[in-house]
Amino acid sequence: MTVRHRDGIHFEFGDGRRIVADARSAAGDVNVVSHAHADHTFRSTPGTVVCAAETAAIAEARTGVGFEFVERVPGIDLVPAGHVVGSRAAIVDRDRLSLGESLEPQPERGDADHRRYCYTGDFSIRDRCYLEGFDPTAVETDVLVMETTYGRPAYRFPPQEELEAAIVDWIRDNDERPLFLFGYSLGRAQKLQWLARAATGGVDDGSDAERDVLVADSIHEVNRAIEAATDLSFPGRPYDSLRGLEDEIVVLPSNQARADWVERAVDREDGLKAGFSGWAVDDGFRYRGNYDVTFPLTDHCDFDDLVATVEAIDPAVVYTHHGFDAAFATTLETEYGYRARPLKRDQRTLAEFS
Numbered sequence: 001m002t003v004r005h006r007d008g009i010h011f012e013f014g015d016g017r018r019i020v021a022d023a024r025s026a027a028g029d030v031n032v033v034s035h036a037h038a039d040h041t042f043r044s045t046p047g048t049v050v051c052a053a054e055t056a057a058i059a060e061a062r063t064g065v066g067f068e069f070v071e072r073v074p075g076i077d078l079v080p081a082g083h084v085v086g087s088r089a090a091i092v093d094r095d096r097l098s099l100g101e102s103l104e105p106q107p108e109r110g111d112a113d114h115r116r117y118c119y120t121g122d123f124s125i126r127d128r129c130y131l132e133g134f135d136p137t138a139v140e141t142d143v144l145v146m147e148t149t150y151g152r153p154a155y156r157f158p159p160q161e162e163l164e165a166a167i168v169d170w171i172r173d174n175d176e177r178p179l180f181l182f183g184y185s186l187g188r189a190q191k192l193q194w195l196a197r198a199a200t201g202g203v204d205d206g207s208d209a210e211r212d213v214l215v216a217d218s219i220h221e222v223n224r225a226i227e228a229a230t231d232l233s234f235p236g237r238p239y240d241s242l243r244g245l246e247d248e249i250v251v252l253p254s255n256q257a258r259a260d261w262v263e264r265a266v267d268r269e270d271g272l273k274a275g276f277s278g279w280a281v282d283d284g285f286r287y288r289g290n291y292d293v294t295f296p297l298t299d300h301c302d303f304d305d306l307v308a309t310v311e312a313i314d315p316a317v318v319y320t321h322h323g324f325d326a327a328f329a330t331t332l333e334t335e336y337g338y339r340a341r342p343l344k345r346d347q348r349t350l351a352e353f354s
Helices: 053-063 160-173 190-200 217-229 260-268 283-286 304-312 325-336
Strands: 002-006 008-012 018-021 028-031 048-050 076-079 088-093 116-119 143-149 179-182 213-215 248-254 272-276 292-295 317-324 340-342
Touching: 028 076, 028 272, 053 217, 143 304, 143 325, 160 190, 160 292, 179 260, 190 213, 190 217, 190 248, 213 217, 283 292, 304 325, 317 325, 325 340
Parallel strands: 018 028, 028 048, 116 143, 143 317, 179 248, 179 272, 213 248, 272 292, 317 340
Antiparallel strands: 002 008, 008 018, 076 088, 088 116
């Protein structure tokens, strides 16, 4: 099998058939969708789509377009990836794989001796709020294809319980002013609502927060999709206006942080802005969003989590992609002794670099 980064990650067989993961224009005999973020879903579906039911429901809520899917095919197993609700890593077993016809070994230029491949998609090994992390100790694979968004040692985040406690404390300490919290509409925004309820109401009994939690329509639509597909609930309700606020907590998409209407609302209502991202370890993140405070709350692994994942799985080969992929691959080779390469667009596998 040859692994290549094109539009998504392609797992190509010698006879021309392929599995494609997280492509914008799905082009495989089987198309794996790891989760419902826009940069991992597609515009067309010529082959079989494999994903979690929650991912299909959330993708439809965000785009208005439904699609047929299955949660497994012979030889492709999905396991929780710990990134967002419905996120899955894919384990491809060549000995069990069926793409409609028998897949006999073909002459290939890739790693022909390897039988099991793991594609993580975006992932996190940390348990966060309501979401359990990816468990690398349960994965057996020859080849690991992993995202490395925060693949430099500078990106080390506090322990998760400590980080969540700090966010809850900040919300409680600012209980007389409107708070504007910024995170991705799918993933971070739901965790911010969860933490707001922990700070002001009750998570365990599912009750609403004592302070009103207001959310953008795009976040509300994701809330509804998740609530319909799971037993989770979120306290946010859509707002009609952001005038006359007192102590409300407003959760908005990250890309609105510097919007003129947001800045006017924050100034008018004497609010505080908080940004949430792994990039918050960089001083410049606070200024890019004009935030009053930032927290490194993320749905990705930090550097140490990435290393721990590789060590727990102990694969023969590691391919890295996204973020600091080249730097992390070099670290794996020089400091940990793994055979590793970054997957650059249109490059293939290790055999073609030797």
